Amino acid sequence: MKAAPQAQQRLLDLAKLDSVLDRLAHRRRTLPELAQIEELSARLARASTQVIAAETEVSDLGREQAKAESDVEAVRARADRDQKRLDSGQVSSPKDLANLQSEIASLKRRQADLEEVVLEIMERREAADARVTRLIAERDEVAAARAAAEDRRDAAFAEIDKEQAEVSGGRAAITADIPADLLSLYEKLRGQYGVGAAMLYGGRCQGCKVSLSIADLNAIRAAAPDEVLRCEECRRILVRTPESGL
Incomplete structure (x- = not known):
């Protein structure tokens, strides 16, 4: 799957809001x-x-x-x-x-x-x-x-x-910036793992907290900027940012 780097990075904003919604839902239940x-x-x-x-x-x-x-x-x-x-x-x-x-x-x-x-x-x-x-x-x-x-x-x-309601309004604005196929994948992974996308930070997936091997990092460095990557450990969408350590 291909998606502009900016669209991929919007997934991180979406994941933050979804985390807030999850906490609110948990608070409501408990x-x-x-x-x-x-x-x-x-x-x-x-x-x-x-x-x-x-x-x-x-x-x-x-x-x-x-x-x-x-x-x-x-x-x-x-x-x-x-x-x-x-x-x-x-x-x-x-x-x-x-x-x-x-x-x-x-x-x-x-x-x-x-x-x-x-x-x-x-x-x-x-x-x-x-x-x-x-x-x-x-x-x-x-x-x-x-x-x-x-x-x-x-x-x-x-x-x-x-x-x-406030968070859902912000979420709707973010989803408008994300291509449908990428959003669909994110929602599917979110349903499976609770979190659909995670940032690659300092060579470590922030979803599963596992540090990537040198081979995996080299493969990521070689990947096109618009290629949608997945963490080999937790299978979440792995989003590259300037802090990824690449």
Whole structure:
């Protein structure tokens, strides 16, 4: 392949900008905020699950309390009816009176037992309500931390995107100065090796940092200025400059 020396040297300018773009892309992929957001998202999911479980427990206890209170009311109503019968004097048989008094006493004991159950459920529900309040506060704290991390990520992305746009604009201006076939080769090598072109500096390829042999340097000296050379070690385009040591 042939290309004017000036066009070949423009590859070095292009490689510098591509190196900047690579660093920006790496920075975008490895922002600390990305790992923070992932970790906080996992914590938020766990916290949300805990809140749902705690709220479900409160709801279950609410139904349990309502049933226990209904049972208390049913027993109290029955005891009140029996007590009114007893007080009304409608029951005259000693046996029936004894049975009615026994039933009233039994209902009072049953009512007391059920009221103890209601109190126990209320205490459990109060503790569950407090747990829901605490878990919601913890969940909201994690959500706020994630939102702050997302804001920092977005600010960093905006800064990176701005710099990428500026560098890409400069890159477009450089590629306009490079012949299509040379640019195509450069892009192919860049895809394979990360860097498509390297300067020959002081007899050493700056791509692989290998010093060229005397034979290789003599071959380069003998090559026409417009011949596109490749490093024998890393296969990148080898660009000659006044600092090449030739």
